[in-house]
Amino acid sequence: MAKTGANDQAVAPIAKEETSSIVKLEIPNRKLFDKMQEMGIDLTHSVHEHDGVIEADVVVTPSELATLQILGVKKKETIVTESQWRGNVAERNTSQALEQELASEVDTLKVLRANYFTNQSGDFLYLEVKSSAGETASTALTAKWMEGESEKSATLSRKVDYGEYLYHTILIEVDEIPREVTIESNLGGKATHKLTEWLGDLPDEPNEHYVKDFVDHYMDPNELYERAESLAEEFPELIEIVEMPYKTDGYRRHAQATIGEMTNNAIVLTSKAWGHKGGNDISVQLVDPDKKNANLKVTVKKNVITVQLATNRDKEITTTAAQAVAAINSQAKSLVSATTYRGNDGAGVLSAATAQLTDGLDAPESVSREPQTMKVIRIGKQKNGTKPGVLAYSQEHAREWVTPLVTIETAERLVRNYAHDKPTRQLVNNLDIFLIPTMNPDGANYSFYDYNMQRKNMKNHCGPTQSDPGYQNSWGVDLNRNYTVGSVFDGFIGASTSCTSSTFAGPEEGSEVEMRNMAWLVDEYSNIKFAMNVHSYGGYFMWSPGSYDAERNTLPRPTAGEEAFYWSASSHILNKIQDHRGTVILPGRTGPIPDVLYSAAGNSADYLWYEKGIYAWNFEVGADLYNKSTKRWEAVGFQPEFDEGHEEAMEFSNGLIGLMEVAHNQAKDKANPRTIADPGSGTYKDKVDVSFITSEPATIYYTLDGSRPNFDSPKLMLSGLRESAESIEITETSTLNWFSVDIAGNIENNYNPFGNGKKYNTATFKIK
Structure with a gap:
């Protein structure tokens, strides 16, 4: 029998590969929670603290769970098991097979109703058309008709009841009643029908003609890119596919x-x-x-x-x-x-x-093993860089299957509502919109076909001692920890330098092509001013700073004006999310990342904000659902049953549209901000605390020595974490000079900080 080697601490049987589950844990204190992060325990985005006790959803194997329980962690419940994942995959495969079967040939269109009517408000067109491929949400029907010399068009809405497809329909006002209408399908079907007058009661249809609901199963990267290319072919005047320059490592081993x-x-x-x-x-x-x-x-x-x-x-x-x-x-x-x-x-x-020997990859041959070209769906009427850019990107973490549906659903809504919905047309005409369906195509394929809890990409940076097949589910880089601002290499926490950790930041900052593609995109299209990183799950809505060091010193906080804008814009976006089914993102889960979740060193939103000056948010799709019978909030997981995933995609697509509305409003903002010092000039005893009243969110620059304020002057900041703007304490006679700049770049009083003018505000405080 051979002796135990000097480097072999214990000769033991080679451990069998374990499956992972999402479990809810109760962690008694912050010290143990920090220890779990050091151990590389895979935290989800669902972390809540109450009375000093932390409740967190984590992805663990049975042996990892046993170790945590020895340390004092209590298991509360299992949320998602491998068998549930396989059930979701089977459901997706069934839907995908049906879609492929129906899309393999030109569909047949049957016009059920083609009516017009006139009421006290105007003239209306009403259609019901059934497609032989209507069971899939990706089947889209467009109606076209002539009003005088002008061709009009509108997308029909798919009507489904209790899971059964009925028909596509539209009710829309027209300026002039047409004689006939032609309906075209994106699958090639076509039908023309004469219009007849509707003489009875109005049809029981909603009075809105905004079309939505274009996704009906989870999509792997191939499907996402095919869907994007198909949309670009159908709407060449509105969509351009941007190919990023750096290819991924590929779904290969x-x-x-x-x-x-x-x-x-x-x-x-x-x-x-x-x-x-x-x-x-x-x-x-x-x-x-x-x-x-x-x-x-x-x-x-x-x-x-x-x-x-x-x-x-x-x-x-x-x-x-x-x-x-x-x-x-x-x-x-x-x-x-x-x-x-x-x-x-x-x-x-x-x-x-x-x-x-085997690479262990189970995807079908139709999934390419070669390096992938990452693609961006660019939407806009004028795609020349003159319009403000809005970026939304999904699936930095491979296992977050709902997030690509949010971007694809949004792309469909923008182009299919363009012709007949004025608010949509305003967005597309006045913005430059960039939608990235997946930031992590290799990891996403691995999550779909091999290991559902894959978080990272597939690039193996481990050396020989950690590159055996038993580690295959632990390889890769957490793309949302690989950016060059506030990284673990700069001393910030919330990421790991261990190549098998779930939050491995890579061998160095910016090592991954996925990160370099993002950097290229925002450099190439410098008109991008707003961004949304679509993650799951937990129902959070967050912005920078996103990381802090071991003493909990964060990256620089936004100014009071910038923070006010983040809150104001967030309110609009969250209201749009709520409109779909009433989902409320809680105030306690809204705000700067470290205030409501945990440090995420080297995340992409910090890069966009600090490096590029882009207002950048993070969605966490999938808010907890309240169970009335148990009176408990229940987590939804990364891959909920599709019925739930569909609802999340719908409501957060609403949110992306809300972000675009924020960007559009900013583009229209030509009004200068106004500010008032409170109190104003006067004589005061001992000291005076001066605050400001602003007409809108704006950053205030000020001096106290009588000099002209400029962009190098002190800025008004927050008075504390999640508090309002600070006040300026004046303890000796001083002249306060200031001006403000709003988010659109308008400067109060048209003051030029670089010139010699005196259009800044001023107030003198005499202290007795």
Whole structure:
């Protein structure tokens, strides 16, 4: 029997791979919560603290949970198990198969009703049209008609009752009653029908003609890009597909096999070729020659590696794992590289065995293994950089399946409502809109087809000691920790330098192509002024700063005016979210990231805000749902049953539209802000605290020495965490000069801080 190696702390059986579940834990104190982060425990975005006790949803294996319970953590409930994930995947596959089947040929359109009527308000057109492919939400019907010399068009809304597709319909006001209408499907179907007057009661239809609800299953990256390309072909005047310059690493891995049962007698083989390019064809045989005094010998024949193990005079195998590794690396180096198990000294003796190398990837062949070109859906009537840009990006974390649906649903709404909905037309005409369906296509494919809880991308930065197949679900970089502002490399917390941690920040700042693509996008399109990072789950709504150091010193806080704008804009966006089904994002989950969640070193929103000056928010799609029977709030998870995922996509698409409305309003804002010092000039005893009343959110620059204020002057900040603007304490006779700048860049009184004019505000305070 071989002795225990010096580097092998304990010879033990190789652990079997464990499945992960989302569980709700009760953590007794902040110190233990911080310890969990140091341990690399995979936290979701659902973390709440009350009376010093922290309740958090985490992704853990059974062994990790057992360790946490020993430390004093209490398990409250299991939220999502692997079997539930597989059920969601089966549901998605069924929906996807139906969509592919129905989309494989031109659909047939049947016009059920084509009416017009006139009431006290005006003339109206009403249609009911049934598509043979209407069971899928991606089937869109557009009506076209002539009003005089002008062609008009509008998208029909899909009507579904208790899960059954009925028809597509529209009720819309017209300036002139047409004689006929033509309905066209995005699948190629077409029908023309004469209009008849409706003489009875008005149809029982909603009085709005805003069309929504274009998603009916979770989509992998291939589907997302196909959907985007299809929309661009259908609406070439409104959509451009922007291809980012840096390709991802690809949904691919080298083929591997671990041979052996104990930590010191196992070897790991890794193919030189990617699995899909030959690595998966390699096999290895450890052969017992069953004779005396045989020599260790490695032969290679095509893709088969044969290792004849050495024996002694009693025919006993004597080859150790370390010896086999050296021989394989010498004789089979064109096919594979070999290592001992996780850095073990490999002193254990091998046994006869066979293995087939595999990359372990289960996606169908239709999912490309090659590096991907990340794509952006750019929407606007004038895509020349002259309009304010709005960016929304989804799925930095692969397992967040709902988030791409938010961007795809929003893209569909913008182009399909453009022709007949004036508010939509105003947004598309006056904004430059950038929608990224997935920031993490490789990781998303891995989440869909291999390991649903995959958070990171698929780039393996681990060295040989952490690159055996048992670690395959732990490789990758957390893309929302890889940015160059407030990173773990700068001393901020909430990210890890361990390559197997769920929050691994990468080997260095900006190491990942996904991050570099984002940097390229906002550099290339410098007109982008607003951004939304769409995450899940937990029902949060947040902005910068997003990280703090070990002493809880955050990145610089926004000015009082900037913070006021964040709150004001958030109120509008959150109201839009609430409109869909009443979901309320709680005040306690709204605000700067560290005030309502936890530090996230190196996150993308901080990069956009501090590096590029972009007003950047973070959605956390999927607010907890209140169960009336149990009187408890229940988490929804990253991949809820699609009925719930659909509702989340609908309400947060509302929110993205709300963000665009905020951007549009800012673009129209030409009014200068106004401010008043309270109290004003006068004589005061001992001291005076001066605050400001503003006409709108605006940053105030001021001086107290009588000099002209400019952009280098002190700025009015918040008085404290989640508090209002500070006041200025004046303890000796001083002249206060100031001006304000609103979010649109308008300067109070048209003052020029770079000139010599005196259009700034001034007040003199005499202190007795």
